[in-house]
Amino acid sequence: MAKIDVNSLPEFDAADYLTTPERQAEFLSAALEDGDDAGIRNALGVIARARGMTGIAEATDMNRQGLYVALSENGNPAFSTVMKIVRAMGMKITITASTP
Template sequence: MTVELTKWDSADHLITKEDIAAYLEAVFEDGDSTLITHALGVVARAEGMTEVAKQTGLTRASLYKALSGDGNPEFATVLKVVQALGLKMTVAA
């Protein structure tokens, strides 16, 4: 019996702002900076990387690189991406 697998892309399932917020909340709870960076990249792809790049003032290529698993974006870049996605970053105690 052969099992056929299909490729999973989380970006295809982030439809609403609520979906995106729930996804990012779960990732931030984990606290892994590499995972957070990757998740921001997934959300940027879901929203349209070209549009996010325009809104951040970065090139598409540099945004892909910064938000890849190997990227190490500056905090200013992370904030620009969060703002471009129409989200807010908050801290709670």
């Protein structure tokens, strides 16, 4: 069996596949359902890249660098920042009761 050179494979970027608002909403909903802070932050970052960081930064009154930092692996955006980003993406967060 031939070995595959992992370094020769194209880099996967989920942002390349989140081409519609519906796909983006599903992606963020799945992250919210998992409830992992890092996963939610990552999903927001991927969607922001899919939509264009500059446009999201402008819509949130943030600079691009600040947006990148907030949504980075080490970022810890305030809830108000998360809500600005979600609104800039034309989305809203809906809460439902979970069943045990």
